[in-house]
Amino acid sequence: xxxxxxxxxxxxxxxxxxxxxxxxxxxxxxxxxxxxxxxxxxxxxxxxxxxxxxxxxxxxxxxxxxxxxxxxxxxxxxxxxxxxxxxxxxxxxxxxxxxxxxxxxxxxxxxxxxxxxxxxxxxxxxxxxxxxxxxxxxxxxxxxxxxxxxxxxxxxxxxxxxxxxxxxxxxxxxxxxxxxxxxxxxxxxxxxxxxxxxxxxxxxxxxxxxxxxxxxxxxxxxxxxxxxxxxxxxxxxxxxxxxxxxxxxxxxxxxxxxxxxxxxxxxxxxxxxxxxxxxxxxxxxxxxxxxxxxxxxxxxxxxxxxxxx
Amino acid sequence: xxxxxxxxxxxxxxxxxxxxxxxxxxxxxxxxxxxxxxxxxxxxxxxxxxxxxxxxxxxxxxxxxxxxxxxxxxxxxxxxxxxxxxxxxxxxxxxxxxxxxxxxxxxxxxxxxxxxxxxxxxxxxxxxxxxxxxxxxxxxxxxxxxxxxxxxxxxxxxxxxxxxxxxxxxxxxxxxxxxxxxxxxxxxxxxxxxxxxxxxxxxxxxxxxxxxxxxxxxxxxxxxxxxxxxxxxxxxx
Numbered sequence: 001x002x003x004x005x006x007x008x009x010x011x012x013x014x015x016x017x018x019x020x021x022x023x024x025x026x027x028x029x030x031x032x033x034x035x036x037x038x039x040x041x042x043x044x045x046x047x048x049x050x051x052x053x054x055x056x057x058x059x060x061x062x063x064x065x066x067x068x069x070x071x072x073x074x075x076x077x078x079x080x081x082x083x084x085x086x087x088x089x090x091x092x093x094x095x096x097x098x099x100x101x102x103x104x105x106x107x108x109x110x111x112x113x114x115x116x117x118x119x120x121x122x123x124x125x126x127x128x129x130x131x132x133x134x135x136x137x138x139x140x141x142x143x144x145x146x147x148x149x150x151x152x153x154x155x156x157x158x159x160x161x162x163x164x165x166x167x168x169x170x171x172x173x174x175x176x177x178x179x180x181x182x183x184x185x186x187x188x189x190x191x192x193x194x195x196x197x198x199x200x201x202x203x204x205x206x207x208x209x210x211x212x213x214x215x216x217x218x219x220x221x222x223x224x225x226x227x228x229x230x231x232x233x234x235x236x237x238x239x240x241x242x243x244x245x246x247x248x249x250x251x252x253x254x255x256x257x258x259x260x261x262x263x264x265x266x267x268x269x270x271x272x273x274x275x276x277x278x279x280x281x282x283x284x285x286x287x288x289x290x291x292x293x294x295x296x297x298x299x300x301x302x303x304x305x306x307x308x309x
Numbered sequence: 310x311x312x313x314x315x316x317x318x319x320x321x322x323x324x325x326x327x328x329x330x331x332x333x334x335x336x337x338x339x340x341x342x343x344x345x346x347x348x349x350x351x352x353x354x355x356x357x358x359x360x361x362x363x364x365x366x367x368x369x370x371x372x373x374x375x376x377x378x379x380x381x382x383x384x385x386x387x388x389x390x391x392x393x394x395x396x397x398x399x400x401x402x403x404x405x406x407x408x409x410x411x412x413x414x415x416x417x418x419x420x421x422x423x424x425x426x427x428x429x430x431x432x433x434x435x436x437x438x439x440x441x442x443x444x445x446x447x448x449x450x451x452x453x454x455x456x457x458x459x460x461x462x463x464x465x466x467x468x469x470x471x472x473x474x475x476x477x478x479x480x481x482x483x484x485x486x487x488x489x490x491x492x493x494x495x496x497x498x499x500x501x502x503x504x505x506x507x508x509x510x511x512x513x514x515x516x517x518x519x520x521x522x523x524x525x526x527x528x529x530x531x532x533x534x535x536x537x538x539x540x541x542x543x544x545x546x
Contacts, residue, residue: 176399183397
């Protein structure tokens with residue numbers, strides 16, 4: 001029996017999820033050179049926002065009908081927290097030593113986790129997330145898990161929209177200009193503060209959508225879910241070349257597929273039996289990161305950083 | 310009232326004062342140049358005028374309005390364009406995208422298209438390579454792009470910082486010719502140059518800066534014949 005197509009589909013879904021979160025790391029880094037370590041928590045808050053919308057709706061509402069509202073509330077919550085973090089935590093530190101915002105980000109990450117733990121009803125343990133009913137879609141050569149369909153569509157729509165926005169619109173060009181040379185972008189009349197806020201907002205919105213996808217996949221949301229997902233997405237962003245939005249998605253997909261392959265096949269390699277299965281997947285993911293950084297430090301799609309004249 | 314009036318402007322990096330109280334004016338239609346060695350404070354002056362640096366003291370008014378506390382992106386909107394030192398084109402955007410960013414605050418789509426066509430005519434190489442990433446251009450071509458990009462905002466005052474820096478003599482001559490042409494069309498220019506000879510030849514008025522102060526002012530003609538200027542900046546014994 002050949003289960004390679006299924007494993008690939010599985011890995012691509014996981015990778016698309018990582019990629020969507022990674023966009024947030026990479027956009028913020030591309031513009032303000034900050035690794036927003038609270039991004040995993042913004043992702044988590046998006047998940048809880050969506051759950052809140054679901055709980056508001058009368059019991060028995062169909063999930064398909066509820067989904068738009070869940071996306072809306074999840075995105076709104078995540079964007080508010082993301083933009084608030086930029087405005088009140090990071091912006092006052094801009095221009096200061098680069099370590100300060102980094103430490104602030106780590107502190108913010110803990111604070112947001114603890115806030116959900118303490119104030120969201122029953123969030124001290126995982127809260128169940130609604131599930132789609134019905135089985136997998138069997139396409140003959142490959143079967144697609146019903147809950148993965150959401151992430152495929154969401155990732156595709158998000159990436160196409162972002163790609164068009166960045167390359168075709170006036171604001172998108174201003175965003176590229178700001179990431180390449182913020183001072184000169186100001187000389188063109190670009191309000192770079194606004195561009196920075198937009199980068200945080202877009203990243204937060206994509207993270208919220210990824211959190212909903214993860215909720216469907218795992219059947220729960222919990223206050224710590226942002227930690228490992230954030231770490232993986234950060235890995236994906238670096239893998240793809242940090243600062244490059246397409247790199248973030250490519251890095252996510254590579255990472256997801258590599259994880260799925262490792263889980264499925266490494267145990268079959270003679271002598272490696274004990275390294276197969278799900279418990280080693282994180283080890284393989286980070287091993288891949290180290291390998292890529294050794295061979296191609298700028299990441300898969302990253303460009304060598306050259307000094308400005 | 311002059312277009313640009315700089316009064317006792319002081320700029321500091323931390324405790325180090327890079328500009329120590331300079332005053333000068335630029336009248337509409339004039340070309341005014343600041344000359345002087347490295348570290349004299351010329352670039353700092355321009356960066357302060359365009360709002361990238363905050364002054365430590367003094368006052369600047371442009372077109373009758375004070376510039377104190379106005380953000381860089383709003384100063385462009387008032388009509389002051391700055392083509393920075395080192396050209397600073399956006400290397401991974403195409404030439405055309407660079408030009409469009411120069412017109413970022415303009416809404417007149419037709420006027421923007423006309424201006425782009427005009428600068429492609431003035432600098433044919435830019436037109437030929439319009440879809441190419443700007444980072445692939447040579448230094449001189451990048452300088453042309455940087456100047457055209459600054460002009461895309463249709464500024465009342467164009468500030469050029471070291472346009473001839475690092476260029477071959479032929480390219481340098483070409484850039485200077487272009488500036489002369491812009492002047493003939495009535496563009497008001499504040500020019501910072503290390504090539505004092507070339508700058509003074511085309512300037513109506515010049516100021517010599519030394520370690521943060523203006524030490525000598527006069528018409529281009531006067532300065533070019535001034536003995537101390539000849540000794541210090543024009544390489545004569």
